[in-house]
Amino acid sequence: MYRYTPDDHWEQHLHASLGLPWPSQSWSEFWVVWSELLEELKGKGFQPGPATFKAYNDGDTGLVRAIWCLVRLLKPENVVETGVGHGLTSRIILEALQRNGQGHLWSIDLPPRQKVWKEQVGIAVGEKFGDRWTLIKGSSRLRLPGLFAQLGEIDLFIHDSLHSDRNVLFELTHAWAAVKGGGAIVVDDVDVNWALHLFEPTISSHASFICEAEPLRPDLRRFNHKGLFGIILKQRPALTVH
Numbered sequence: 001m002y003r004y005t006p007d008d009h010w011e012q013h014l015h016a017s018l019g020l021p022w023p024s025q026s027w028s029e030f031w032v033v034w035s036e037l038l039e040e041l042k043g044k045g046f047q048p049g050p051a052t053f054k055a056y057n058d059g060d061t062g063l064v065r066a067i068w069c070l071v072r073l074l075k076p077e078n079v080v081e082t083g084v085g086h087g088l089t090s091r092i093i094l095e096a097l098q099r100n101g102q103g104h105l106w107s108i109d110l111p112p113r114q115k116v117w118k119e120q121v122g123i124a125v126g127e128k129f130g131d132r133w134t135l136i137k138g139s140s141r142l143r144l145p146g147l148f149a150q151l152g153e154i155d156l157f158i159h160d161s162l163h164s165d166r167n168v169l170f171e172l173t174h175a176w177a178a179v180k181g182g183g184a185i186v187v188d189d190v191d192v193n194w195a196l197h198l199f200e201p202t203i204s205s206h207a208s209f210i211c212e213a214e215p216l217r218p219d220l221r222r223f224n225h226k227g228l229f230g231i232i233l234k235q236r237p238a239l240t241v242h
Helices: 010-017 027-041 061-074 089-102 138-151 165-177 195-203 218-223
Strands: 080-083 103-108 133-139 156-161 179-187 208-214 228-233
Touching: 010 061, 010 103, 010 208, 010 228, 027 061, 027 089, 061 089, 061 156, 061 179, 061 208, 061 228, 080 089, 080 138, 089 103, 103 138, 103 218, 103 228, 138 165, 156 165
Parallel strands: 080 103, 080 156, 103 133, 156 179
Antiparallel strands: 179 228, 208 228
């Protein structure tokens, strides 16, 4: 485990790095969409929170807010994520893409073997995003290289699958090659391994942020400590003057 110092003002600094004012409209609209989504899920008898998908958490508020803003601000055509679980992060991405009027989400997930958990994969997504969402079943080590080869370039990558050093470094290495200049990478739970720290020499000239997650269920905070996630903005290549 590597000890990072989170940026308490990461949202302001993220917007500044993108050359955008803070607070942005995307930040304000997130809270409306997020509240409506949680109410929708509650109405269906599903209350997301920590350790609700086996031992794993649903997307923390800080993480999904960052992803929402990135999707709304970057206007991506191709978004790739690893790890789905109940699919709260997937749903937020899809809602943002829908508002953008463009873009597709490709999600890679290795479903649990137990039927009770397998049936819950992606349940937060619903049925209205069929034309914008492709769920690919399998491990990222097997599926990610082929997907990147198929897509050529992507605009946004989100890691939220197995958080081992080996797996995170594998995903980051392949994703960095696939993300175009002006795109971004989000890495969840950076505080549980050394992977992002080991990868930092690759991104030393690019803007990056360590952000503190906000538990989805404050009433269960004692079961869900404030973890950390990372954001990397990939610079566009410098123009060559002849």
